[in-house]
Amino acid sequence: MTDILDSVLNLEEDYYTLGHTEGTLAGATAGRLEGRAFGIEKGFEKYLTLGIIKGRTKIWESRTSPSLQSSSSSLDPQKITITNPRHLKHLELLQTLSTTPPIRNEEDDVEEVDDRIRRGKAKVKILENTLREGVPLDEDGEENEVEVERDGRTPKKLGSGVAISGATGLETEFEDFKIRRS
Numbered sequence: 001m002t003d004i005l006d007s008v009l010n011l012e013e014d015y016y017t018l019g020h021t022e023g024t025l026a027g028a029t030a031g032r033l034e035g036r037a038f039g040i041e042k043g044f045e046k047y048l049t050l051g052i053i054k055g056r057t058k059i060w061e062s063r064t065s066p067s068l069q070s071s072s073s074s075l076d077p078q079k080i081t082i083t084n085p086r087h088l089k090h091l092e093l094l095q096t097l098s099t100t101p102p103i104r105n106e107e108d109d110v111e112e113v114d115d116r117i118r119r120g121k122a123k124v125k126i127l128e129n130t131l132r133e134g135v136p137l138d139e140d141g142e143e144n145e146v147e148v149e150r151d152g153r154t155p156k157k158l159g160s161g162v163a164i165s166g167a168t169g170l171e172t173e174f175e176d177f178k179i180r181r182s
Helices: 011-062 085-098 107-130
Strands: 156-159 162-164 170-174 177-181
Touching: 011 085, 011 107, 085 107
Parallel strands: none
Antiparallel strands: 156 162, 170 177
16 A cells, blocks of 8 residues: 555656756757857858958959059059959969868868868968068058957957958848857
8 A cells, every 4th residue: 555645755766757857958059049040150150261362362363364554653552453463372272272172061161161271271371471462561560459449349359460340230030049140
């Protein structure tokens, strides 16, 4: 015969089991959402960097055109035509690195994108230095401070003289997350 008080004796164990089950389910849902948001954030950062590299490459490639011949007295870097074979070779590699990167979330593809970014940043740095288009220097020969934007936030520096400003506060729904747009 069972005693009426047996259920009271197991009350703590029952609530522990119930709490553990509910916590596991809630953690799985929250972990999935947080992991997805983190993946979107990191993917955006990586492909933004590749996009900046591709943009700079297109600008440099537009200066390889013979129709842009300008007077040799002009010191404006945008008016100087790029004709050096080494520079052209760097530009060709940059174009290859920034064109059609893999977009799957496989380990090999992630490593390939990271390698493209690393190699692309190195080539951009080489071209910046040889074309004298790097980060402007102050009188002491040191890099200028990155200016603080009007909302008080400092732009995130990506290296190779590129800075990206922070979010403006505009938000848009993306699946079940809030993603900030700049």
